[in-house]
Amino acid sequence: xxxxxxxxxxxxxxxxxxxxxxxxxxxxxxxxxxxxxxxxxxxxxxxxxxxxxxxxxxxxxxxxxxxxxxxxxxxxxxxxxxxxxxxxxxxxxxxxxxxxxxxxxxxxxxxxxxxxxxxxxxxxxxxxxxxxxxxxxxxxxxxxxxxxxxxxxxxxxxxxxxxxxxxxxxxxxxxxxxxxxxxxxxxxxxxxxxxxxxxxxxxxxxxxxxxxxxxxxxxxxxxxxxxxxxxxxxxxxxxxxxxxxxxxxxxxxxxxxxxxxxxxxxxxxxxxxxxxxxxxxxxxxxxxxxxxxxxxxxxxxxxxxxxxxxxxxxxxxxxxxxxxxxxxxxxxxxxxxxxxxxxxxxxxxxxxxxxxxxxxxxxxxxxxxxxxxxxxxxxxxxxxxxxxxxxxxxxxxxxxxxxxx
Ligand SMILES: [Ca+2]
Ligand SMILES: [Ca+2]
Ligand SMILES: [Ca+2]
Ligand SMILES: [Ca+2]
Numbered sequence: 001x002x003x004x005x006x007x008x009x010x011x012x013x014x015x016x017x018x019x020x021x022x023x024x025x026x027x028x029x030x031x032x033x034x035x036x037x038x039x040x041x042x043x044x045x046x047x048x049x050x051x052x053x054x055x056x057x058x059x060x061x062x063x064x065x066x067x068x069x070x071x072x073x074x075x076x077x078x079x080x081x082x083x084x085x086x087x088x089x090x091x092x093x094x095x096x097x098x099x100x101x102x103x104x105x106x107x108x109x110x111x112x113x114x115x116x117x118x119x120x121x122x123x124x125x126x127x128x129x130x131x132x133x134x135x136x137x138x139x140x141x142x143x144x145x146x147x148x149x150x151x152x153x154x155x156x157x158x159x160x161x162x163x164x165x166x167x168x169x170x171x172x173x174x175x176x177x178x179x180x181x182x183x184x185x186x187x188x189x190x191x192x193x194x195x196x197x198x199x200x201x202x203x204x205x206x207x208x209x210x211x212x213x214x215x216x217x218x219x220x221x222x223x224x225x226x227x228x229x230x231x232x233x234x235x236x237x238x239x240x241x242x243x244x245x246x247x248x249x250x251x252x253x254x255x256x257x258x259x260x261x262x263x264x265x266x267x268x269x270x271x272x273x274x275x276x277x278x279x280x281x282x283x284x285x286x287x288x289x290x291x292x293x294x295x296x297x298x299x300x301x302x303x304x305x306x307x308x309x310x311x312x313x314x315x316x317x318x319x320x321x322x323x324x325x326x327x328x329x330x331x332x333x334x335x336x337x338x339x340x341x342x343x344x345x346x347x348x349x350x351x352x353x354x355x356x357x358x359x360x361x362x363x364x365x366x367x368x369x370x371x372x373x374x375x376x377x378x379x380x381x382x383x384x385x386x387x388x389x390x391x392x393x394x395x396x397x398x399x400x401x402x403x404x405x
Pocket of ligand 3: 113
């Protein structure tokens with residue numbers, strides 16, 4: 001907060017990208033909103049930088065790859081050199097071929113519900129959604145005929161030996177934002193930049209601070225973290241009076257020093273007086289928060305991330321041979337209704353709505369571990385390790401929102 005105030009004498013903090021106001025976006029924004037939604041939600045191969053059914057990868061392999069042993073995995077993405085060579089969808093020398101942060105093993109370029117790792121395991125074609133042509137997508141086939149679809153068993157594998165962070169370290173794997181304490185002042189992106197990005201919300205905003213800090217440093221944005229555990233930036237009643245005071249102070253600061261972009265994101269499962277907020281209450285609260293934002297600033301509303309049935313690292317300690325035992329189905333972990341509510345409020349206010357769930361929950365059930373990376377430090381907060389990993393994807397969403405007309 002102090003660092004934000006320090007910009008009081010710097011008029012450049014009012015930088016308005018392309019000179020357009022958010023109200024102009026509201027008038028012109030329908031096509032923009034649809035465009036952003038398409039790029040965010042369509043999990044097609046094209047939108048993820050893959051080309052299903054056609055090899056984007058060269059056929060001239062370096063000698064080491066061409067002759068590597070059957071189970072060698074040179075780039076460490078979980079896919080053998082042989083599998084990557086055979087199908088040509090991913091590069092055996094790159095763990096993240098399309099550079100979005102999601103490792104090749106967890107990508108699902110043909111959209112059949114089976115990750116590349118699952119395709120490798122079940123011997124199916126990663127660029128053909130129905131390899132055996134029986135009219136059933138590969139993810140819903142049941143290769144071992146045990147009554148459970150292959151997609152639900154793709155993470156039936158042991159916890160990797162070199163898991164990062166380790167299960168013991170998971171609960172303290174955070175950076176930039178310290179749970180319960182807030183911004184620790186360590187993450188400012190590029191503090192020399194006049195393009196200012198504010199991350200505004202509760203601990204679910206805080207969990208993105210490591211990714212946004214990495215993206216901000218790379219793309220030259222000055223990052224400010226305005227986050228408080230247990231306090232949504234959405235204007236809904238909370239029993240903790242400190243929340244309303246924090247929100248008022250935050251919004252006064254934003255009004256005095258309008259940033260280029262405000263990223264609003266929050267936990268979606270708050271209870272108030274023993275009940276979850278109704279859709280109408282959340283929509284109206286978000287609308288009030290959006291109305292309180294500076295008209296000069298672009299706004300990105302980022303949908304909430306999954307909530308698991310159990311504390312993921314604690315569960316994995318007792319299920320070391322089967323990651324899937326600690327996963328939660330996508331429909332239970334993510335509320336499509338909540339996303340629609342936030343999208344509708346954002347659209348009405350001329351703000352952008354996006355979601356990172358294609359990278360956080362790349363297939364169903366939602367992942368606990370991708371490659372050697374542990375995603376969760378409890379049952380609904382990302383590890384800092386995985387947050388940083390997704391800097392390319394989050395950076396692209398934020399850049400889109402900054403470039404909105
Ligand atoms: Ca590999
Ligand atoms: Ca990727
Ligand atoms: Ca697939
Ligand atoms: Ca099939």
